[in-house]
Amino acid sequence: MIKDTKEIDAILIALNKSIDAHYKWLVKMFRCAVSSDVTQPDIMADNSHFICQFGQWLNSQSLHNEDDCSYVNKINAAHEKMHLLGKELLLAIVDNRSHLWQFDSFQDALLAFTSAVMDYKIYLLSIRSNIDVLTGLPGRRMLDESFDQQLLDAEPLNLYILLLDIDRFKHVNDTYGHLVGDVVLRALASNLLAWTRYDEVAYRYGGEEFIIIIRTKTDEQASLAGLRLCQLIGQKKIPYADGEIGITVTAGITRVQHEETLDTALGRADRAMYQGKQTGRNRCMFMDEREQISLVDSNDGISYPLSA
Incomplete structure (x- = not known):
């Protein structure tokens, strides 16, 4: 039930990559806004949060306990909302009907996503620090x-x-x-x-x-x-x-x-x-x-x- 250090390290790396991937996703949104391109599936598809690289990794995770479920569910909800508001904002920009509150909502969604990821990382690091170095068992x-x-x-x-x-x-x-x-x-x-x-x-x-x-x-x-x-x-x-x-x-x-x-x-x-x-x-x-x-x-x- 309890993760070993290799599994924890792999998850931490994946979480770090998720932030990097969404920085790239955000820049891609800027490019789409400038070019009025609304064809990118990882931004515009109804299930964009599933088909992006991080979404695919997130859906492949096997959860060990209620704590894992709680953290991952929060990340999943924040991730889905971030994609949804990003899509809505891009469409509003392309249609020349964007408002300040839409930018604020998207910003809040981005911060909620990074906060949820950080909370899970802190939880995993806490587990890792309590694992016995010699044997790999929880201490x-x-x-x-x-x-x-x-x-x-x-x-x-x-x-x-x-x-x-x-x-x-x-x-x-x-x-x-x-x-x-x-x-x-x-x-x-x-x-x-x-x-x-x-x-x-x-x-x-x-x-x-x-x-x-x-x-x-x-x-x-x-x-x-x-x-x-x-x-x-x-x-x-x-x-x-x-x-x-x-x-x-x-x-x-x-x-x-x-x-x-x-x-x-x-x-x-x-x-x-x-x-x-x-x-x-x-x-x-x-x-x-x-x-x-x-x-x-x-x-x-x-x-x-x-x-x-």
Whole structure:
């Protein structure tokens, strides 16, 4: 759901080009006014906002969330109005019936369009600044800032926090060096992006810790999701210059309660994960709101009390 840096950069470049393209479009309007040319389709056609270069790009965008839709819809509306008023002004000039208010209206439409584009660029740059440089995943700050809204948006489903920690990562750094350690972190992040499903979002929370936010109906479904990711990680070898490295993770998962803070819910997930470290690593632990910890069974996906 969240864009990566390459996609954000591509959109930012396209938005910059949209402004450049409409400077050229505006100059073209001047030429048409001077020559009384009313045949240019990107100015005079009823669907000129669709057929211009930026309109074609705009209509090709796949939107990720409500925020994207809001920004792009504002750009689209401003873009359409700018083309409409530009057409009306050109016809008025050619027919020698233009008025000052028409120029003012067109000017306001131009400014509204550039303002809508700038708002979207600022939004995208804000997302980009919160993406972890090493892994390309959204970072801790993005989760901190979006968590309360994610909890509200999850309804009627439940929201779960899955905290993953690479087992014995210090050994990887000490044995192979920190550059290889970085390779492992980047590879795990890439794999998480590939393995997470529609209602699962991965974050790098710091060091060798990753968080997956999961939206689903039941504790069992969330536990199965956590178990699936842990098993995939354990089965996947990570290539590096001199060979391959196998890693495992220990995970803690918990359901976020109504109006609960990120720190409170994350604390439970962390305690569940810590218990998994203490009892053997390479496992997924579930902690409920009563602080009861269960081990997610690797055979049938059902959690059972740790003392069982």
